[in-house]
Amino acid sequence: MIILHREDVWKVMLDQKKIRLMTKMAIYEKNYGKEDIKISGYYKKDYTSLNTWATLIWITFGYLLVAALVFLCGADALLENLNFVKLLIIVAMAAGAYFALLIAYGVGSGKFFRKKHAQAKQRVKKYYRDLSRLEKIYKKEYRNHE
Amino acid sequence: MSNLLVWKEKLQSFYAKHSTYISKAVQFLTGLLLFGMINYNIGFMKTASSVFCTVGLAVICTFLPAVIMTLAAAALVLVHFYALSMPIAMISALIFMIMYIFYFRFTPGKSWILIVSVLSFGLNIPFVAPIVFGLLGAPVWIVPAGCGVIVYYMIRFVKLSATALKSSGAEAMTEGMLSFTKQVLTNREMWLMLMIIVIGILVVNAVKNRSVDHAWKIASVSGAAVCVVAAAAGNLLLDEMIPYAIIILSAVAGAAIGFVLEFVFFSVDYSRTENVQFEDDEYYYYVKAVPKVGVTVPDKKVKHITERQPESGEGSAENAIAAASENAGQGAAGYPGAESERNTEEILLTRSLSKELGLDQEQQNENNIQ
Numbered sequence: 001m002i003i004l005h006r007e008d009v010w011k012v013m014l015d016q017k018k019i020r021l022m023t024k025m026a027i028y029e030k031n032y033g034k035e036d037i038k039i040s041g042y043y044k045k046d047y048t049s050l051n052t053w054a055t056l057i058w059i060t061f062g063y064l065l066v067a068a069l070v071f072l073c074g075a076d077a078l079l080e081n082l083n084f085v086k087l088l089i090i091v092a093m094a095a096g097a098y099f100a101l102l103i104a105y106g107v108g109s110g111k112f113f114r115k116k117h118a119q120a121k122q123r124v125k126k127y128y129r130d131l132s133r134l135e136k137i138y139k140k141e142y143r144n145h146e
Numbered sequence: 147m148s149n150l151l152v153w154k155e156k157l158q159s160f161y162a163k164h165s166t167y168i169s170k171a172v173q174f175l176t177g178l179l180l181f182g183m184i185n186y187n188i189g190f191m192k193t194a195s196s197v198f199c200t201v202g203l204a205v206i207c208t209f210l211p212a213v214i215m216t217l218a219a220a221a222l223v224l225v226h227f228y229a230l231s232m233p234i235a236m237i238s239a240l241i242f243m244i245m246y247i248f249y250f251r252f253t254p255g256k257s258w259i260l261i262v263s264v265l266s267f268g269l270n271i272p273f274v275a276p277i278v279f280g281l282l283g284a285p286v287w288i289v290p291a292g293c294g295v296i297v298y299y300m301i302r303f304v305k306l307s308a309t310a311l312k313s314s315g316a317e318a319m320t321e322g323m324l325s326f327t328k329q330v331l332t333n334r335e336m337w338l339m340l341m342i343i344v345i346g347i348l349v350v351n352a353v354k355n356r357s358v359d360h361a362w363k364i365a366s367v368s369g370a371a372v373c374v375v376a377a378a379a380g381n382l383l384l385d386e387m388i389p390y391a392i393i394i395l396s397a398v399a400g401a402a403i404g405f406v407l408e409f410v411f412f413s414v415d416y417s418r419t420e421n422v423q424f425e426d427d428e429y430y431y432y433v434k435a436v437p438k439v440g441v442t443v444p445d446k447k448v449k450h451i452t453e454r455q456p457e458s459g460e461g462s463a464e465n466a467i468a469a470a471s472e473n474a475g476q477g478a479a480g481y482p483g484a485e486s487e488r489n490t491e492e493i494l495l496t497r498s499l500s501k502e503l504g505l506d507q508e509q510q511n512e513n514n515i516q
Contacts, residue, residue, distance in 0.1 A: 055251075062247035065240050072237075072327040112252060 018137050025130050032123055039120040048113045055109040056102055063098050151441040154410065170208050177204030177215055180261055183268045184222050187305045191229035194222060216250075216257035219264075223297075227304060231311050233323030237330070238300060245293045256290050259283070263294025263343075264301075270392050273373040276343050277366055277400035280350025281407050288344045295343055299336035303329055335388065338380040346373045350404075357434050359416045366404025370397035413439045 039047060071078065078090065161168055181200045189195025203222070207215040220242050228235035250257055259279065266275040275294070279287045304311065307329070311322050330336075350369035354361055377393045380386055420435040 058247050058251060062244055065244050065247075069237070069240060069244075069327060069331065072324060073331045074328075075324075109252075 015137070015141075018134070021130055021134055021137070025127060025134070028123065028127055032120070033127075036120040036124050036127075039117055040124040042117070044114065044117045044121075047117045048110055051113040052106060052109050055105055059101055059105045060098075063101055067094065148441060150409070151413065151439060154413070155441055173212070173215070174204055174208040176261065176265070177207040179265060180204075180215070180219055181222060183265070184219060184226070184301070187268075188223065188226045188230075188301055188308075190226045190308070194225050194229075211255075212258040212261070213250075213254045216261060219261065223301065230304065230308060231319065231322055231326075233319050234304065234311055234326050237323060237327050241296065241300065241330070245296075249289045249293065256287070259287055259290035260294040260297065263291045264298045266396075267295065267298040267339075271396040271399045272339060272392070273342070273346065273370060273377075273396040274400040274403055276346025276373060277350055277369045277404045278407065280347045280369055281354055281362060281365060281404055282411070283347075283351070285348055285351055288347050291343050291347060292340050295336060295340045296330075299333050299339070300330050303333065334384050335386050338377070338384060338386055338388070342373050342376045342380070345376055359419070359436075362408035362412050363405065366401045366408070369404070370401040373397050373400070415439045 042050070178200065181203045185195040185200050193199065203218055207218055224235050224239055224242070227238050245260075262278070263275050266272055266278075275291055279291050303326075311326060346369050349372045350365045353365035353368050356364075358364065374393055374397045377388050378390075381388055381390075414436045415438075416436060418437045420437075422431075422433045422435065424431050424433075
């Protein structure tokens with residue numbers, strides 16, 4: 001968080017480059033800062049695998065909810081003339097749908113979180129570069145004052 | 147057309163100046179419309195359906211991100227459903243949860259699409275949604291738009307069968323829950339509309355991304371046509387009763403909004419299209435470059451010229467004449483060219499004033515006397 005004191009504001013008002021840099025950084029901090037720094041604290045592989053596993057758990061929970069709704073909706077039709085073969089077919093279909101969903105979301109979320117990590121890392125890199133530029137400007141100012 | 151473009155530029159600069167207030171006002175109006183619509187249609191809990199609550203929620207959501215508005219709307223719907231029947235509220239919560247798990251968990255920022263989708267259906271202009279989403283978004287927007295359709299039909303079903311769903315006994319509650327689930331998930335009109343929205347968005351988006359001239363216009367019109375044809379076909383095949391007035395009017399409104407969006411977001415000049423071809427070591431390139439239309443707003447500056455008021459009396463007129471003749475003298479002494487025109491005017495002015503005031507006669511008399 002960049003805080004400008006009143007006396008500093010007057011000093012930097014003349015330095016357009018510094019103001020631009022600080023504004024850019026403040027906008028970044030406001031929109032992405034916290035989350036990006038949190039994300040970039042992980043290695044890409046760790047971040048992706050952690051979030052993919054979390055997604056798979058969520059998907060399992062979501063699938064159970066969908067299954068419950070489908071069962072509520074078509075319980076009569078499902079249980080009508082229920083025998084072993086029909087039960088086997090229903091179970092196989094349900095398992096097939098579940099695994100298909102897991103694979104689809106596993107692959108999709110892997111890509112999604114990899115991309116998210118890469119983007120966050122790039123933004124953080126730019127932010128640190130801007131910070132070092134700002135530091136240089138401050139040092140230069142300090143030397144000039146001395 | 148150029149006037150419209152100038153207006154567009156003016157509006158853009160106005161928005162740039164007051165973007166904070168405009169976006170907050172839009173957010174407030176959306177909230178007001180959304181919460182008002184929910185409370186008007188399914189206001190089973192009196193406290194939550196009051197005007198105070200509607201306006202209060204809209205005001206709160208104005209200062210918070212769009213995702214909070216979606217959450218607040220979902221909560222309001224659940225509260226009203228709970229007031230009607232607890233099992234219905236539970237099933238609705240399950241449906242909301244499924245939507246969150248499968249889509250909104252990844253992109254909560256896109257939840258405004260669901261709101262717009264519900265609002266377009268609530269305002270009886272359902273085919274505006276596929277055209278707007280197809281033009282402005284990506285094919286993946288079919289998911290939040292579809293969620294919006296499901297939510298709208300869920301609310302509509304509860305509104306239409308409120309008395310039947312209201313139950314108190316345990317058995318009646320279970321029956322109500324089963325019937326609600328069945329009705330919501332097997333509503334043929336809902337699935338038909340869902341199909342139309344999905345097809346509409348895909349068609350509009352596919353046409354919009356072509357490199358043909360007037361792609362956005364063609365996309366809007368073709369999207370509207372596809373929606374009308376699909377809705378009419380669905381009406382005939384499934385014996386559904388989507389009113390034809392709504393089908394046609396919403397398609398026309400959608401196409402019109404598509405044209406407006408094109409004007410705002412994609413104004414290009416197809417008459418100056420350049421088709422160029424070049425190559426490098428690996429590829430041949432066929433490039434079509436369409437220039438954007440850019441109009442600079444005329445910077446009108448009003449210059450106030452205060453006319454020097456002549457002082458009253460003959461003396462002042464004489465002064466003016468003297469000044470004019472002096473200027474004329476200076477002009478004559480000065481360089482010719484641009485100045486000469488001004489000097490001629492001044493000399494003529496001096497003469498006409500002298501004639502009017504009779505000064506030339508006095509001068510002649512004086513000369514005669516001398």
